[in-house]
Amino acid sequence: MPGTPTAAGPVVASHAFEQHTGEVKVRLEANQLSELFAEAARALCELLGSPTADAPSEWQRVTVIARDRDALLVAWLNELVARTEIDHLLYREVAITDLTEQRLDATIRGVPFRETRTAVKAATFHGLQIAVEPSGASATVVLDV
Amino acid sequence: MSIHAEPIATFEYELVDGRVGTCAHVFADSELITAIAHDHSLQQLANVTSLPGLYGCAFGMPDMHEGYGFPVGGVAATALPDGVISPGGIGFDINCGVRLLATDIDRASFAPYRERVVHDISRTIPSGYGHGGRLTLERDVLARVLEGGCRALLDELDAGLPEDLDVIESGGTLAGADPTAVSERAYARGSDQLGTLGGGNHFVEVGLVDTVFDEASAARLGLYAGTITVLIHTGSRGLGHQVCTDFLALMDEAQARFGIALPDRQLACAPLSSPEGRRYLAAMRAAANFAFANRQLIAHRVRAVFRRHLGVEHTLRLVYDVGHNTAKIERHGKRELCVHRKGATRAFGPSSTEIPVRYRGVGQPVFIPGSMGTASYVLVGTDEAAARSFASVCHGAGRVLSRGAAKRQVMGNELRRTLESRGITIRCPSNQELAEEAPEAYKDIDRVVDVVVGAGLARKVARLVPLGVVKG
Numbered sequence: 279m280p281g282t283p284t285a286a287g288p289v290v291a292s293h294a295f296e297q298h299t300g301e302v303k304v305r306l307e308a309n310q311l312s313e314l315f316a317e318a319a320r321a322l323c324e325l326l327g328s329p330t331a332d333a334p335s336e337w338q339r340v341t342v343i344a345r346d347r348d349a350l351l352v353a354w355l356n357e358l359v360a361r362t363e364i365d366h367l368l369y370r371e372v373a374i375t376d377l378t379e380q381r382l383d384a385t386i387r388g389v390p391f392r393e394t395r396t397a398v399k400a401a402t403f404h405g406l407q408i409a410v411e412p413s414g415a416s417a418t419v420v421l422d423v
Numbered sequence: 424m425s426i427h428a429e430p431i432a433t434f435e436y437e438l439v440d441g442r443v444g445t446c447a448h449v450f451a452d453s454e455l456i457t458a459i460a461h462d463h464s465l466q467q468l469a470n471v472t473s474l475p476g477l478y479g480c481a482f483g484m485p486d487m488h489e490g491y492g493f494p495v496g497g498v499a500a501t502a503l504p505d506g507v508i509s510p511g512g513i514g515f516d517i518n519c520g521v522r523l524l525a526t527d528i529d530r531a532s533f534a535p536y537r538e539r540v541v542h543d544i545s546r547t548i549p550s551g552y553g554h555g556g557r558l559t560l561e562r563d564v565l566a567r568v569l570e571g572g573c574r575a576l577l578d579e580l581d582a583g584l585p586e587d588l589d590v591i592e593s594g595g596t597l598a599g600a601d602p603t604a605v606s607e608r609a610y611a612r613g614s615d616q617l618g619t620l621g622g623g624n625h626f627v628e629v630g631l632v633d634t635v636f637d638e639a640s641a642a643r644l645g646l647y648a649g650t651i652t653v654l655i656h657t658g659s660r661g662l663g664h665q666v667c668t669d670f671l672a673l674m675d676e677a678q679a680r681f682g683i684a685l686p687d688r689q690l691a692c693a694p695l696s697s698p699e700g701r702r703y704l705a706a707m708r709a710a711a712n713f714a715f716a717n718r719q720l721i722a723h724r725v726r727a728v729f730r731r732h733l734g735v736e737h738t739l740r741l742v743y744d745v746g747h748n749t750a751k752i753e754r755h756g757k758r759e760l761c762v763h764r765k766g767a768t769r770a771f772g773p774s775s776t777e778i779p780v781r782y783r784g785v786g787q788p789v790f791i792p793g794s795m796g797t798a799s800y801v802l803v804g805t806d807e808a809a810a811r812s813f814a815s816v817c818h819g820a821g822r823v824l825s826r827g828a829a830k831r832q833v834m835g836n837e838l839r840r841t842l843e844s845r846g847i848t849i850r851c852p853s854n855q856e857l858a859e860e861a862p863e864a865y866k867d868i869d870r871v872v873d874v875v876v877g878a879g880l881a882r883k884v885a886r887l888v889p890l891g892v893v894k895g
Contacts, residue, residue, distance in 0.1 A: 297825045299462045299489040345676055348688070356668050363661045364611050393853065394551040396826070397622025397895070399515040399664040403675070403688035404491030420491050422515045422664075423623055423826070 289313050290414075293321035302396065302421045303405070309414040312374040315354055315382060318419070319372040322358055325398055325421070327391035329368050334387045342382045348406050351417060354382055355401035366390060396423050426465050428456050434485075434878040438469050445472035449483035450812070450878045458823050458866060459487050464494035470686045471499045476506025476694070478760055482812045484767050485874040486791075486821025486866060490514075492689030495766035495822075498815040501695070503752070503759045507683070508700050509692035510674065510707070512763030513750050515667040518711035519625075519658030520592075520746035521768075521790040521818075522718045523801065524725070524739040525644070528651040530631055533890070536732045537629070538848055541891030543728045544627050545850035548721055550620040550895040558720075559615040568617065569605060572596035572712030573719045582723040584741075589779050591744040592769065595715040597751075601705035605662070606669050613662025613713060618720035624819075624860055625657040625895030627725065628792070629848075630799065634886040640803055643785045644742050646885045653739060654799060654887065655721050656792060657895065658748065659714035666710040670703040695761055704750070711749060718744055742801075743779075743788035745769060747818035753777075755813060762813045770804030770816040770881050778804075789881055793820050793868030795849075795860045796842045798888050800872045802881035816880045820865040829864035830855055848891035860894065 291308035304321050308314040323329075342357050344350040358369050367388030376383040399422040408417040428436035428449055436456050438447040447468045451459060459465065464487050471481040471493055478500045487496030492511025501507050533540075549557070558580075560568065567575045573595025576582045588594050620627065630652045635641045646652070659666075674691040677699055678684070683692065693700035726739045747768045750761050762769075771778050771787040778787040786803030793799050797820070808814045824832065835854025838861050842849050851857045875881050 295827055297828065299464075299822050299825055300495050301489075301491060302826065344672070349672070349675060353672065360608055360612060360661070360665060360668075364608075394622060395853070395855070397551070400668050402491040402511075403671075403691075406688070422491060 291317040293317050298420060302423050304419050304421060306417045306419070307414065311410055311415045312377045314415040314417055315351065315374050315377065316372045318351060318355055319358055319369060322355060322398065323368045323370045325396045326362060326368060327395050328393040329370060329389040330392045332390050334371065334389045335367055337385045337387045340384045340386055344380055347379050347408055348403065350380060350382055351408060351419060352401045352403055352406065355419065359398055359400060398423050426469055428460065428465060434874045438465055440469050445469070446480035447472050447483070448480050449487060450874055450880065451485045452870065452874050455485050455866060455870060455874060459483070462489035464489045467492070467494040468497055470690060471497060473685050474499060474501060474507050474509060474690065474692060475683055476501040478502040478506065478758060482815065484815070484817035485871045486817040486819050488822045490765065492687055493763070493765040496817055497765045498763065498767045498813055500755070500760040500762045500813050503761060504696045505694045506761060507692035508695050508704055508750055508761055509690050509763065510667045510670045510703060511689045511691065512765050513667070513707060514748040514765050515664040516658035516748055517663035517666060517707055518714035518746040519748045520714060520718065520744060521792060522655045522722060522744035523742040523788070523790050524653040524722060525646055525742050526651045526737055526739055528733065528737050529649050530651070533651045537890055540728060540732050541629055541848040541850060541893060543731065544725055545893045547724050547728055548618070548620055548627060548893065550893065551622050551852060558618055560617060562610060565610060565614060566602035568716045569602040569709035569712055570600050572715045576716040576719050583719045587719065587741045589781070590741050591715060592746060595719065595744065597708035597711045599705055600708035600712050602709055604702045604706035605666060605709050609662045609665035609669065612665050613660060616660040616662065617717055618724060619660060619717070620657045620721070620895035621660050622895045627721065627893040628654040628889050629891040630654060630887040630889050632885050633798065633888040636883040636885060640785050640884045643782065644788055644801065644884060645740050646742065646801060652887055653725055654790065654792060655718050655725070657717060657721065659710045660717060662713050663710040666706045670706060673699060674703070707750065711746065714746065715744065745789065755809060760813070764815055766818050767815045768818045769814060770808050771814050772804045772806030772808060774806050786882065789816055791817060791819060791868065791872055794862045794865035795892055795894065796845070796847055796889060797862050797868050798886050800868070800883060801885040801887065802872070802875065803884055804881050805879055808880040811878065812880055816875050817871060820868040820871055822864055823866055824864040826859040829861050830858045833858040833861040833863055847889050850892070851894040856894065
């Protein structure tokens, strides 16, 4: 679950939206890579809309497979963009259960949203950077809006 | 060597980055090129010249700004049979485009109905992220729309008029579309989105022909000073987004196998002669047909709104419908090329046999919307543009401010009051979204159009001003 302490210590993660003329650039930081992916989902939700107070959906299992770590982050965000649009749910609650360079397993659950903010079409590879250091992980990703 | 632009002709600059054998030109004046150089769009245009099989130069339009992969306002052609097709050169919103309808209603006659017509359009046309429409298509019907575009929509739903097809780019149907190349997830995203605007800078704008620059050409297009128009800007919605997402991942996987190395993974591409390239082209055409049909259904519903309020005698005539996020196989000179237009509009000249018979001798209509509250232009393509820009012009004013910067600089509620005090009815779900599309966030549309005309890419026909805007 978001914010759950792990063996690596308390989870610290954040996101910020940076300047991009045409699209939206998101800067992500976390103390571990799995939490970085979870934070990416939360940033996406913040962009997409405001949740209602309705009860959340059931937990759903999600698996994403990609060619490498960069492609995995793009594919993960695009998985959430598509599910949000089809299910009309904001997937704010995310638990990454397993993460390798090429595969992500997660459970997610969403809530209906009342007000849309930014229409996100997809995540892109453009300018994508993921850095993993002993001190934590960071990434920058551009979303087409 | 850092990349920069050097003037080579009036309204034309060449990119210089120290590489030999690459060619990229930007149509701009000194003020616009300064604005363009402010972000990363020059580098993005330079990156485009890395595409295998590129034919001639890559071109930047005067509204060019930073995108992803291609810049927005980028044009590049690759030579068949082995040149590549790049989904990033088309964008996620496949065949996003603009459709203009004309009426014989004058401003005074329309004035009593303006508020209620704009309000009714906002109630009738769903907008916003992920918002489905009032119509959910069975899978087999959707497949027929993907294959047949506007013709299928007429057959299936009786949406539109048969004569509309004559004045839609490619007749509203790109041949060679393959519904089986579209993923089930794309079907799922698109099943309830036909007839919806979506979000971002999409809109339905009720306007007025404010100025006519060329009366003879305007009359051929059915545009007369002082009459009411409707401009519709939207695309292929989630279905198109998913097609691009699917094939970008596929092509990204295949780059090594094709022996292609690119400076930006978002430019991932495949030779048009490869199975991947052919399948993407077929899927992209299907998504493009969905976009044509989407604008067709929205226009059909707008016509119904006008009938409800103003009576049946006022028909909204379709002037033209043209996309600005496409790749099309076109003959230029003796070569068959795949022309990518990412945020750029096809603009065939008066002698082209590809344009409607009624517009031959005039040129293909081109619509260049300004920002919310400013003017939009109707132009026609020139024969000269074929040699200068693969018959392409810009698609709008082009952003200069990020959405975040626009929201910090502009108060949405003040903007709403300002626009309404100028007699423009606004329907937009939130003031923040309104601020994102404020005039300050865009280049000066008059200047952008002057560059297009000065460079010989198109001619001005008319200028439209908004009376009411329904924002996506």
